[in-house]
Amino acid sequence: MTLFLYNTMSRTKEAFTPLDPARVGMYVCGPTVYDRAHIGNARPVVVFDVLYRLLKRLYPQVTYVRNITDVDDKINARSQERGESIGVITERTTQLFHQDVAELGVLPPDHEPRATAHIDLMIAMIERLIAKGNAYVAEGHVLFNVPSMQDYGALSHRTLDEMIAGARVEVAPYKTHPADFVLWKPSPAELPGWDSPWGRGRPGWHIECSAMSRRYLGDTFDIHGGGQDLVFPHHENELAQSVCANGAPFARYWLHNGYLMVEGEKMSKSLGNFFTVRDLLDQAQGEAIRLTLLSTHYHQPLDWTAEGLKSAKAALDRMYLALRNAQDVQAQDPDQALTPILAALEDDLNTPLAIAHLHELTGALNKAEDEDVKAKAKGALLAAAGLLGLLLQDPEEWLKWQPQAGNSGLSDAEIDGLVQARIDARAARNFAEADRIRTVLTESGIALEDGPKGTSWRRG
RNA sequence: GGCCGGGUGGCAGAGUGGUUAUGCAGCGGACUGCAAAUCCGUGUACGUCGGUUCGAUUCCGGCCUCGGCCUCCA
Secondary structure, three states: OOOEEEEOOOOEEEEOOOOOOOOEEEEEOOOEOOOOOEHHHHHHHHHHHHHHHHHHHHOOOEEEEEOEEOOOHHHHHHHHHHOOOHHHHHHHHHHHHHHHHHHOOOOOOOEOOEHHHHHHHHHHHHHHHHHOOOEEEEOOEEEEOHHHOOOOOOOOOOOHHHHHHHOOOOOOOOOOOOOOEEEEEEOOOOOOOEOOOOOOEEEOOOHHHHHHHHHHHOOOEEEEEEEHHHHHHHHHHHHHHHHHHHOOOOEEEEEEEOOEEEOOEEOOOOOOOOOEHHHHHOOOOHHHHHHHHHOOOOOOOEEEOHHHHHHHHHHHHHHHHHHHHOOOOOOOOOHHHHHHHHHHHHEOOOHHHHHHHHHHHHHHHHHOOOHHHHHHHHHHHHHHHHHOOOOOOOHHHHHHOOOOOOOOOOOHHHHHHHHHHHHHHHHOOOHHHHHHHHHHHHHOOEEEEEEOOEEEEEEO
8 A cells, every 4th residue: 555645835745755664754733832732733734643653664764753842932922921830831832732642642752852951953054045045134033035945835835925914013124024023033132042143032833843854854854734824924934944044845745734613613722612632622522523634534624513522522432332342352462453544544644534444344233243353353443543653542541531520420330220220120020129220320421231231331 | 806625305414327325213013011222114305597418416518506715723
């Protein structure tokens, strides 16, 4: 099988051929650490985690780099508002980010470089750009000279004229061309700054990714990912800086995930439809959130809805129920059962199709009668789900989970007691009492299942 | 205004030039003390108008409509 990926640069699905098949490199833009991750931030993290898992399966070594932006004007603003030091904010937010994405089943990247630890590399790169005539100094700023870059606009597919025509913002007077962007800007004493040949200052937004991707992946590397909104200006500028400074091609495949909306509207704080990952983790398990994010192809816009989250949870309930019913069976090697799922993922990460196959494998497990077939079906389901980073929990734990906060329901022990009382009533053929107990449980959100091996329960 | 991506059955959401997506919901049946779970069966789907074609939801064009980007928002 061959991996195909949609490349934003060519606007076509291309066969993926790594620069070095022994070592695939991928860089994805990570969070700016000034506030908790929201659900829109989570989408690229989960999508590229699936790609990372797939690449690891297809190639012997994968180097995945996802940066942490810890120098940024939003961070500075937050620090002023809260009267809290920048270091405290970025340190805490980074930790919270790690916790949040870990609960979404996201593997840590191989490198997670922080911008502030690579300022020297950024300065060196800016110096090279100046030396080559691709950047100039003006009023304490260093600016990238956009007209000096031949193919500027190739990634976002727009011409300089279009950009100027569409410019909404006043052009700073020190720019020689309206499209020029900042590589380095001066910092007053109260803001973070580093000594540089151009005085004390801080880097522009784009240069950190150019410097850090080069440090960990080299001048030219395989895959660069991020949200679609980063195509312009961020990735276009990153590309320009890197190509000009290094005199070599930059990323070979550009992947961008679509935007996320909430209940059909753009997510925004003013509409009150703004959710952090933590808000959602308080009401649903990480895997349910993860499945919701993967239920729409990464390239499409994703409409986040309460209904969607509910149906993802129901889908996982069904899968975990099938696994619980097969808990006494030892999962067996899946052999060729993985082929359809791999084929779906290798076709530009078609996760919705892969999930459809997961449903089919669940049905196969439910239908399996003899032990051997069952063992293979269980193995196939677990292996297939594993490719997507799903079904990694103990079924019993999943089915009995309840939200941490605000649960006023029955404890496991209370439920077990009631279930036993009902078993006794049934044994005595006192069905009125048995049904009364079941109603009490149902009203508390507990579903009962009477099977040949006894009664099991789960939280709905 | 410029550029870009969508509009699929009740809902979500893949895909395809002619043949079953898948899940949920609904309906019928099996199983069950009754249920639940599970299994079996069941649906007039492809925004609109034209064009190409033996045949289009799938290709091409117009239109309607939704959304995104256009200098620091994943």
